[in-house]
Amino acid sequence: MSDHLGHVVERGAQASPLHTAGMALECRDLGFSYTEARTQIPALRDVAFSLEAGGSLALLGASGSGKSTLLQVVKGLDAPETGAVLLDGAGGGEAGYSGLQRQVGLVFQTPELQLFAASAREDVAFGPRRLGWTEAEVAAAVDEALELVGLPPERFGERHPYALSGGEQRRLALAGVLAMRPRLLLLDEPFVSLDPATRRELSAILVRLRASGVTLVLATHDVDLAWALCDELLLLDAGRVRAAGGWEFGEEGAGLLGAERLREPFLVQLWRRLGRDPRQAPRTYAEAAEALA
Amino acid sequence: MVMTTPPDRIGTPEGTPAPLLDVRGLRYVYPGASVDALAGLSLAVGAGEFVAVVGANGSGKSTLARLLGGLEKPAGAEVATVCDHDLLTHEGRMNARRDVGVLFQNPENQLVAECVEDDVAFGLENLAWAPAEMLARVDEMLARFGLTELRRREPHLLSGGQKQRTALAGVLAVPRRILVLDEPTAMLDPAGREEVLAAARELRAEGLAVVYVTQEMDEVVGADRVLALEAGVVVYEGSVDGLFGDGDLVRRLGLGLPAAGELALELAARGRTVTPLPLTADDLLAALGGAS
Numbered sequence: 001m002s003d004h005l006g007h008v009v010e011r012g013a014q015a016s017p018l019h020t021a022g023m024a025l026e027c028r029d030l031g032f033s034y035t036e037a038r039t040q041i042p043a044l045r046d047v048a049f050s051l052e053a054g055g056s057l058a059l060l061g062a063s064g065s066g067k068s069t070l071l072q073v074v075k076g077l078d079a080p081e082t083g084a085v086l087l088d089g090a091g092g093g094e095a096g097y098s099g100l101q102r103q104v105g106l107v108f109q110t111p112e113l114q115l116f117a118a119s120a121r122e123d124v125a126f127g128p129r130r131l132g133w134t135e136a137e138v139a140a141a142v143d144e145a146l147e148l149v150g151l152p153p154e155r156f157g158e159r160h161p162y163a164l165s166g167g168e169q170r171r172l173a174l175a176g177v178l179a180m181r182p183r184l185l186l187l188d189e190p191f192v193s194l195d196p197a198t199r200r201e202l203s204a205i206l207v208r209l210r211a212s213g214v215t216l217v218l219a220t221h222d223v224d225l226a227w228a229l230c231d232e233l234l235l236l237d238a239g240r241v242r243a244a245g246g247w248e249f250g251e252e253g254a255g256l257l258g259a260e261r262l263r264e265p266f267l268v269q270l271w272r273r274l275g276r277d278p279r280q281a282p283r284t285y286a287e288a289a290e291a292l293a
Numbered sequence: 294m295v296m297t298t299p300p301d302r303i304g305t306p307e308g309t310p311a312p313l314l315d316v317r318g319l320r321y322v323y324p325g326a327s328v329d330a331l332a333g334l335s336l337a338v339g340a341g342e343f344v345a346v347v348g349a350n351g352s353g354k355s356t357l358a359r360l361l362g363g364l365e366k367p368a369g370a371e372v373a374t375v376c377d378h379d380l381l382t383h384e385g386r387m388n389a390r391r392d393v394g395v396l397f398q399n400p401e402n403q404l405v406a407e408c409v410e411d412d413v414a415f416g417l418e419n420l421a422w423a424p425a426e427m428l429a430r431v432d433e434m435l436a437r438f439g440l441t442e443l444r445r446r447e448p449h450l451l452s453g454g455q456k457q458r459t460a461l462a463g464v465l466a467v468p469r470r471i472l473v474l475d476e477p478t479a480m481l482d483p484a485g486r487e488e489v490l491a492a493a494r495e496l497r498a499e500g501l502a503v504v505y506v507t508q509e510m511d512e513v514v515g516a517d518r519v520l521a522l523e524a525g526v527v528v529y530e531g532s533v534d535g536l537f538g539d540g541d542l543v544r545r546l547g548l549g550l551p552a553a554g555e556l557a558l559e560l561a562a563r564g565r566t567v568t569p570l571p572l573t574a575d576d577l578l579a580a581l582g583g584a585s
Contacts, residue, residue, distance in 0.1 A: 036450050064455055196547065200549070262484070270578070285559045288559065289562070293565045
């Protein structure tokens with residue numbers, strides 16, 4: 001698959017609408033609120049952080065802390081009331097900004113609920129067609145995306161989305177976003193309700209995307225997957241940033257995560273209990289076993 | 294222990310009362326489907342028992358949950374009894390809906406009222422509880438699930454985890470004898486997961502029969518028994534240790550191990566075998582201490 005992904009990169013460089021190099025993201029003092037019965041309920045307050053092109057960020061926080069709202073504002077589905085979302089350094093209103101917004105992919109929570117077409121191929125083609133690509137470009141992007149998520153087009157292309165298993169539907173929905181060649185991929189709880197085998201497959205797909213240079217933002221409650229997949233974290237509390245940057249796992253770090261209804265990743269806890277430096281904790285079970293064997 | 298034919302009465306030794314939940318040969322086919330979603334499934338659960346149900350996406354777990362709650366008509370069964378109600382009859386299913394609480398994985402589909410407290414009260418209103426008792430019960434449930442401050446909030450403005458806690462509070466507001474939870478923690482933060490799991494264990498201690506469907510292998514640890522489903526039948530029924538100890542079966546079923554077990558497998562692959570297979574961090578640390 002990594003060869004395949006390399007192929008995507010190469011072709012992306014040739015056809016102008018296709019991109020794979022990561023996009024830099026900066027959020028400046030974002031504010032957003034929902035209105036309920038004429039009362040403003042703040043969802044994001046002064047949220048500021050930046051992520052380099054090709055970086056991977058875990059967006060952590062309790063239920064209701066603003067993770068999904070932040071993803072929607074970054075994608076441009078909701079306009080921030082204050083502050084700005086900068087994509088590759090450009091802000092809203094600047095030339096080319098809407099083009100950059102189209103290179104931001106958002107995978108909603110339980111995205112399979114939005115599958116609608118009569119075949120897997122048609123479902124994935126919907127997004128690329130809306131971008132105005134030629135049919136040949138659309139077809140190539142669809143095939144690549146289906147391949148990338150482990151649904152080979154020759155086997156799955158003509159299948160009806162509803163005839164797929166839950167895990168296959170989740171991967172098909174992801175393919176629909178990947179076909180648009182996002183340079184910044186936002187994922188909202190992508191592992192919810194998947195069986196462990198499908199989680200392993202999806203996490204391998206995300207590792208490949210990260211390796212290809214795509215910038216990843218992963219909103220999740222699953223601190224173990226966040227630890228395995230993301231170099232940086234952004235911790236939200238009631239719409240405010242509590243921590244941003246590297247994973248900090250001194251005594252303060254453990255307390256910080258606990259206070260946000262989270263916990264430290266399993267491997268960090270284990271390292272701490274083994275009397276080892278939790279800041280040096282391995283990212284994967286394989287790395288942990290190497291260190292312990 | 295892998296079985297092609299499930300036993301009838303595991304977990305209910307002779308001399309104990311009849312199980313609260315007893316289904317044998319349960320079948321269900323979705324309209325238009327060519328394959329049975331449940332193809333002769335058997336399960337017995339007694340009062341005060343906590344049974345975990347695992348299986349890959351599409352193995353029949355959610356279908357089982359709906360049938361046990363009396364929400365669908367079985368295609369057939371030799372026996373399909375919950376709390377003495379026969380799920381094969383319309384009347385039995387209606388009665389089952391009162392005694393069996395079902396919490397689904399997606400709370401979106403379960404919230405019906407205009408605000409949190411009305412939603413929690415919904416089932417009690419249908420059963421015509423007296424207003425004073427109903428208010429007291431709703432207050433108790435809101436407090437138990439950390440929803441008191443959100444009681445006037447409209448459900449569509451809640452986060453996923455808050456919605457799920459509201460749905461659980463509503464299910465449990467009506468006194469139940471059996472609680473069926475279908476991936477109840479999927480949308481919750483780690484603290485919320487602990488709360489729901491602790492609530493399920495408390496309800497077991499209070500004498501409810503608990504059927505707990507999950508994709509979280511760490512949540513299976515501590516169950517009295519575990520059932521693994523594949524293509525609508527039970528392919529494993531027995532102890533938690535027994536399931537996770539059978540690596541071939543775990544892989545075939547698309548399952549995994551609790552985190553400690555996954556690490557132990559990686560260690561074994563590097564020549565450091567840890568036995569018995571640890572399923573918790575405590576077990577793993579004890580084993581590492583003993584082995585080094």
